[in-house]
Each structure stands twice: as structure tokens, then as C-alpha cells.
Amino acid sequence: MIKTWELDPEFKYEIMKESGGEHLTACFQCSTCTLGCPLTEIIPTYNPRKIIQMSLLGMRNEVLTNPDLWVCLICQTCTARCPQDVRIADLLGAIRRIAEREEEAGKLKIESVRPSFDKAFMHQIQKYGRLYDMGLAMEYYREKEGSFFKGMMTMSKDYKKFGMRLFKKGKMGVKSMFPVKVKDREVMKKIFEHMEAEKG
Amino acid sequence: MSNRKYGYYPGCPSESTAIEQDMSVKAVFEKLGVELEELEDWNCCGAAEVEDPEIVYALNARNLAIAEKKGVNIMTPCSICYYNLERSNKALKGSEELRAKIRGIDDSLAYNGGVEVKHVLDVLVNDIGIEELSGKIEKKVNVKVAPYYGCYIGRPPLTAFDDPDAPVLMDQLIEAIGGEAVPFDYRKAKCCGGPLMMTMQDIAFKMARDVLEGAKNAGADCIALACPLCGMMLDAKQEDIEEAFGIKIGLPVLYITQLLGLALGIDASKLGLNKNVVDTKPILGKVV
Ligand code: SF4
Numbered sequence: 459m460i461k462t463w464e465l466d467p468e469f470k471y472e473i474m475k476e477s478g479g480e481h482l483t484a485c486f487q488c489s490t491c492t493l494g495c496p497l498t499e500i501i502p503t504y505n506p507r508k509i510i511q512m513s514l515l516g517m518r519n520e521v522l523t524n525p526d527l528w529v530c531l532i533c534q535t536c537t538a539r540c541p542q543d544v545r546i547a548d549l550l551g552a553i554r555r556i557a558e559r560e561e562e563a564g565k566l567k568i569e570s571v572r573p574s575f576d577k578a579f580m581h582q583i584q585k586y587g588r589l590y591d592m593g594l595a596m597e598y599y600r601e602k603e604g605s606f607f608k609g610m611m612t613m614s615k616d617y618k619k620f621g622m623r624l625f626k627k628g629k630m631g632v633k634s635m636f637p638v639k640v641k642d643r644e645v646m647k648k649i650f651e652h653m654e655a656e657k658g
Numbered sequence: 659m660s661n662r663k664y665g666y667y668p669g670c671p672s673e674s675t676a677i678e679q680d681m682s683v684k685a686v687f688e689k690l691g692v693e694l695e696e697l698e699d700w701n702c703c704g705a706a707e708v709e710d711p712e713i714v715y716a717l718n719a720r721n722l723a724i725a726e727k728k729g730v731n732i733m734t735p736c737s738i739c740y741y742n743l744e745r746s747n748k749a750l751k752g753s754e755e756l757r758a759k760i761r762g763i764d765d766s767l768a769y770n771g772g773v774e775v776k777h778v779l780d781v782l783v784n785d786i787g788i789e790e791l792s793g794k795i796e797k798k799v800n801v802k803v804a805p806y807y808g809c810y811i812g813r814p815p816l817t818a819f820d821d822p823d824a825p826v827l828m829d830q831l832i833e834a835i836g837g838e839a840v841p842f843d844y845r846k847a848k849c850c851g852g853p854l855m856m857t858m859q860d861i862a863f864k865m866a867r868d869v870l871e872g873a874k875n876a877g878a879d880c881i882a883l884a885c886p887l888c889g890m891m892l893d894a895k896q897e898d899i900e901e902a903f904g905i906k907i908g909l910p911v912l913y914i915t916q917l918l919g920l921a922l923g924i925d926a927s928k929l930g931l932n933k934n935v936v937d938t939k940p941i942l943g944k945v946v
């Protein structure tokens with residue numbers, strides 16, 4: 459049920475200020491996005507059109523805490539088909555970034571491990587300039603499981619067969635234990651620091 | 659004749675999980691006499707995990723600036739790298755304000771908009787061309803192939819270089835090498851589930867299962883692809899997917915450049931065909 463007194467009329471502008479969220483108000487609710495989304499075959503209730511409608515209405519809290527935000531594959535099917543060029547895949551990303559900032563500010567809790575994965579990934583780029591698979595996995599499992607030890611236990615279980623398979627093909631050898639680093643790592647740090655500072 | 663030299667952006671998986679893609683791209687271009695010069699000290703494009711477009715633009719401004727200084731256009735074999743490089747290129751070319759802002763972070767991010775970015779599939783079919791390729795074919799790769807394009811080749815519209823629903827570029831290559839592209843309907847361009855591999859494995863596996871079973875039911879001998887994340891899901895994880903659903907797939911998964919390389923008469927080991935996780939020997943047997 460919609461509680462009109464809880465609606466935030468500013469929410470749509472908040473999204474539209476975010477890079478990728480600019481086209482929100484062009485949506486005329488035709489549902490093409492939802493009908494073509496491959497996730498709906500697996501999760502029948504998954505509905506990007508509804509997230510957009512709720513955003514337009516100003517249901518800020520419901521939108522920002524919606525776990526479906528974190529399931530999107532960013533496959534761009536919706537964006538390609540939308541007759542109004544709403545660019546839903548980017549739009550959902552814009553909403554996710556608002557949710558992450560709200561979580562960092564202690565205002566809500568995101569029920570998904572995906573933000574920790576994305577963060578762990580970004581840390582690798584920030585540190586090395588390239589993706590360091592092992593570093594990513596270690597950081598992600600540590601965050602997901604709550605401690606380094608538990609993380610390592612779960613990781614070695616998950617990776618047992620898969621890792622062996624890659625090892626046999628020479629894709630996960632001693633070399634992959636160490637990160638490949640770009641020479642100019644200072645600029646990587648600068649990029650992330652600058653952008654973070656700007657977003658406050 | 660088109661430009662015969664490209665700045666090569668291999669992408670992070672090129673040294674590990676997708677080493678066979680990197681090997682086959684290099685071998686094919688060498689054979690075709692098209693020079694690839696690896697962009698010196700390139701950095702990660704941001705993949706699907708860096709969500710803030712401005713960080714993606716800044717990361718790729720550096721890659722684009724490296725190419726610009728060398729006076730080369732960029733070619734990459736990874737669909738996600740392509741998407742990030744090209745959307746950054748478009749954004750930066752289109753806005754002096756954005757260029758100035760990013761240049762302000764560091765001098766190495768100063769990019770003036772003088773570079774083009776292309777995916778390897780685009781370069782092969784549209785720059786080099788089927789005609790030239792056909793003239794250099796030495797062997798018939800007599801296989802039935804499910805051409806799997808995934809995301810970022812036909813969409814989003816901003817960066818797409820093939821049809822969003824019925825892409826054709828890979829089909830043309832398959833025909834040129836003497837293979838047969840099996841009807842692979844909407845699955846051609848359906849997402850493999852890769853972005854959820856680490857965080858929601860059950861959903862990722864269901865997505866990949868549909869693609870794998872679709873290819874098998876269409877009578878394919880193998881799947882051809884053009885993105886390392888698809889390779890990870892469909893090849894490296896194939897056994898896990900079989901186990902999760904109690905099914906048997908056993909379908910070799912090759913990069914399109916590996917198949918093309920075989921047709922060009924390049925040695926299988928140079929194409930990294932022993933690096934694919936699902937055994938590719940059944941395919942080698944069909945090269946005549
Ligand atoms: S396809 Fe576009 S216009 Fe239609 S409901 Fe989705 S976002 Fe709105």
C-alpha cells in the first residue's frame with residue numbers, strides 16, 4: 459500500500475542528478491523492459507518497470523531497500539528495447555549508488571552481498587590498476603563471511619574443483635598468486651580518491 | 659585497404675582465465691599481416707563492477723590517451739572492455755567539460771578525442787572483411803557452431819555494432835570458415851549470467867544452463883563466443899553447472915578467433931586449444 463505522507467517528491471530529481479539516471483521521467487510505463495528481461499524467467503516477480511514507477515512516485519525507502527536492485531545482470535536488453543530511451547540498466551545503477559551511499563551513512567541496510575563484491579573489485583583496480591583475481595576473491599569472501607578465517611574456509615570449499623580445473627589448464631598457477639600491476643598506480647589511487655571526494 | 663595496425667587492449671583475463679583468447683587473437687592477426695601493438699601499461703576498464711560512469715570514464719581516459727599518443731586506434735577482444743572503452747570514448751568526445759574535469763585529476767588522463775575503439779569481431783568482419791579472410795582460408799572447419807554473442811555486441815544502442823536481436827557478424831565468419839551456424843534463436847544474444855557468478859550463483863547457473871542446453875538441443879558441436887566472461891561461465895563453469903542440475907552437456911566452447919585460426923591453418927597449440935576447459939579435440943578432428 460502506498461502511504462502518501464511517506465512519498466518523497468524529490469526522489470526522482472535525486473535519481474536524475476546521478477549519472478545514468480537522467481532519463482527517468484521519460485518512462486511511460488509500457489512494460490517493454492520487464493517483458494524482455496531474462497531474469498523474469500527465473501524470478502517471476504522481478505519487475506524493472508515497477509521500480510521505475512515507484513521511483514517516480516517517490517517511494518524512496520521501498521526502492522532503495524528493494525533487493526531486486528542487486529539482481530540486475532546489466533545485460534542492457536531493457537535499454538535496447540525501451541521506446542522512451544530511459545536507459546534502465548544505467549538507471550538501476552544510479553539507484554544502487556544512492557542506496558550504497560545511504561548504507562554508508564547508516565540510514566539503511568542492503569540485503570545483498572553484491573556491494574561487497576563490487577567494492578572488493580574496485581579495491582583491486584585502485585591498488586594495482588588491473589584485476590587481481592586472488593585478491594578479489596580473498597577480500598570478497600572475508601567480507602561475505604565476516605572474518606578472514608571463515609572466508610578462507612568457504613573460499614577453499616567453493617574453489618576446490620573449479621580451481622583444480624583451471625590449474626590443470628595452466629590458468630591458475632603460481633603466477634596467478636601475485637597481482638599484475640600497472641606502473642603508474644598513483645593515478646589509479648587519484649581517480650578513486652578524486653571521485654569519492656567529489657560525491658562527498 | 660583499411661588501417662593495418664591497431665593498439666591492442668587485451669583486458670585483464672587475457673593473462674589468466676582467457677589466455678587462449680589472447681593467444682588466438684595474436685596468432686590470427688599475425689597470420690593476416692595486421693599489426694597489433696599492445697597499449698603500454700594499459701589499466702583495467704572497470705568491468706561491470708565499477709558502477710559510477712565517471713570513474714569508468716576516468717579509467718578509460720588513460721587507456722585512450724595512451725593510444726592517442728601512439729597514434730593508433732584501439733581493438734579489444736573482450737565485450738565488456740569494448741563497452742567501457744567505447745562508452746567512455748563517446749562521453750569524452752562529446753563533452754569538453756568532462757574532458758577538462760578528468761584531465762584535472764592527472765595529466766596522464768588528458769585525452770583529446772582522436773581514437774576509435776573496436777571489438778575484434780567488428781575489426782575482422784568490417785575492417786579486414788570476409789572477402790580478404792576467405793582468400794586466406796587454408797582449411798575447412800567442418801563444424802556445427804552455436805554462435806553466442808551475449809551482451810554488448812548488439813546492445814546498448816550507444817555502442818552496439820551488430821543487430822540487437824539477430825546479430826550476424828559471427829555467423830558470417832562461421833560460414834566463411836566452412837562451418838555451419840545452427841539456429842540459435844534469441845539465445846544468441848541472451849546474457850550468460852556472468853555478472854552474478856560470484857554473488858548469486860544459482861541465478862547465474864540457470865542463465866548459463868539455458869544457453870548451454872539451447873546450443874546442445876540445436877545440434878551444435880561447439881559454442882563460439884567473443885567475451886572472456888562468457889567463456890568463464892560456459893566453459894570453465896560447465897562442469898559445475900552439469901553437477902548443479904544433474905545434467906550432461908559436454909559441449910566444447912571456443913573463442914571465434916580460435917575457430918578462425920584453425921581455418922587459417924594455424925597450429926592448434928598456438929591458438930591455445932589445449933587451454934579451453936572442455937576438451938576441444940572433437941573439434942580438431944573436424945578440421946580438414
Ligand atoms: S520500456 Fe521504457 S518506457 Fe517502457 S516501462 Fe520500461 S522504462 Fe518505461
Ligand code: SF4
Nearest residue numbers: 495530531533534536
Ligand atoms: S539490464 Fe537488468 S533489468 Fe535490464 S533486462 Fe538485463 S537483467 Fe533485466
